[in-house]
Amino acid sequence: MARAAGEGEVVVSRGEDGTVHVVGGPVATSDFTRAVLDVAGAVLDWPVLGGAGLPTAEIHDVQRAQQWLWAVYGEQVAAAVHACAVGELASVRVPAEPTPLAGSAARLGFGHWAARWWPASHLDGIPALQPDVLGLELAALTHTCQQLFDADDDQPDDCVAELIGDHEAALDALIQWWHSTPPSSGTARQLENVLRTVDDAADSAGLDGEALRHLRTALDRPRPDGNPVDAATLFARNDDYALAAGEPLITGGRVVARGTGTNDWRRYPPGFVDASETAVSWTARALGARRQIEVEVVAHIAAPVAEVPLAAEVRVNDGPRSRVPLSRRVDVWSGRADLDLPAGETEPHIELGVLLPGFDPGPGSYSGADREAIRALVRQRLVTAATATQLDAPNSPPQDGTSAPFLAEIAAATTDEDY
Template structure:
């Protein structure tokens, strides 16, 4: 818990810059382990590995935040935030009353985290999440959480129309999945809830189009007793991605060193690089008097095939950092460059990582333990999702907390035989 907070309590305090902070649990150690949501007047954050459903709030506009504070934390916390904002209090412990909106907000934050940090890896056997399926459930959750947002344009996570428009290609597959799933099962209940909420959201946003008209017609008709369609038939990949399919960069030369680089997920966008710790490898060769490094990085299955400026950053013997441009060939990003190695050096110390210039925040503290904890979390969630895909009925609809699997997780757990 936060310093000074007891069970069921949060700490409300005011900083020197006027920001009001609400803390009810431990903070996440890094960007990789923190789910974040931009809302009216504040930023909410949850530790992904801790499972807390009450967020930490950094409130920069307490007046705007009042529209949702009471509905997330309870009225006593909302009153304490107001008192801190107007200078009546500086630090106080307050009982919190978690609400359904708090659970939905936590789930929405985790969904955005999954879109950015899910550790999809051929090497580690962790399947990717289907982005259109995840996007539509995020649209439904955003609509459910509309009380968190207002009309100002400083909330990038208030993006219902964009999410529906960008991911409506998955609507037909979701409708087929819903129609073919036993109606009393948890998956069918989740599918129907998402589809109806997406329909409401699209209607509220004034969206139209063939896919949405098909959705509305499907929801207006009685649910048919259709033939069961396995998710694998709806979401299986159709591409020529084959692991380790490329040819060696060069032949010849004397190998003087080889190793595995750091695969820091913060340094490139999602969908570029396989998330495994073993995805980044390098070989240093002596070619006559020259010294050259060859870099190979296993690509994510969704990695762009168009030319992009992905690069490897190389450092030799604690010297200056240099960059090696990389290009994609089938399943591997690869490149090579000359190394500045002192004459007579036989065992150079080489550090190497992969990045996207312009996106890269720069090297930070090594986060291997955090990344491994996230892989463990992903495997646990996929096991839960596989169990949720079974046709047994549930006594009640699945709740909106972060522990309930997303439809994209259920699809990933039951369709991707290549993993």
């Protein structure tokens, strides 16, 4: 067995099923601490909490992967992958040569992570990312990383046309932001790079439409000196979400117990539930001989208003799990159900979590410490984003890699909404 990879090295090995693995550092185990990309013949992932290093690769089709292996890891790693695939080697340590494509791929992977796992929370003071702004920057990054993909249909992250089509509503606002930003600043160059890359990607994909024609016109004309515009104003929400606007559930009776539940981000899609650890709460009441549980879950600002089958899963005294249907009222998902609880029970042990049936992978063992580490990470990124706008000096060097803030993070960091 080869030793663990040292700095600047990776371990290449062949599994029993023929899959070739490339490992260059720590591997994240929690779903929400991994940034993942589906690429030609492989899956790449990075530990979100471990900094932007070389990805781990699980290669199931070495022939397809050879088109990008050398450009991400260097030629020696590409040769070692081939040798392991054909059985010449079982495992080997080789030096890697990180490239610009590796940095762009890491940023793209982190952007997809942010679209899925960003822990937006009114309770924790973490603003949401504007999805259209993030989507357009992901479209630009995907176009930049086209060497990672091929013509096969098994790469869901090769979605430039879909990203532009879904998020083109933000193009006019990005153009205004670009025009209002000092042209020599890093933010202005980042905005211009995203806009020009989106334009090139749309042209390559044969996309057309009023928003894209306006973009082309704006890029072809000399850049005007616009008046300063607050990015937070450009992307402000127009909705009626108001934290704690709803009346609490009151059903009478004697309170038997109350507590908070587990808020496992893996069990529902993004945009449904406030990401705070305290977002899920419950109260058990005695109503004569009956026992009833009331559930309240703070909704995400983007939570759907229409009926969806969001539910709370309840387990009492290590018994079977049952589900309580939830419905949204303003800023809260709520519901109630009878409890199978002995009349004399005074201190029931109740476990409760929120989930979307059909999406839910099932209860896991991921700890709150993992989620708190993610919150600390995004808070630091927002501080960096806010500082970047305040100190955006002329002729500052362009930023790249996962440590540099996305445009959506810069806009979120300047929000004046009540977070």
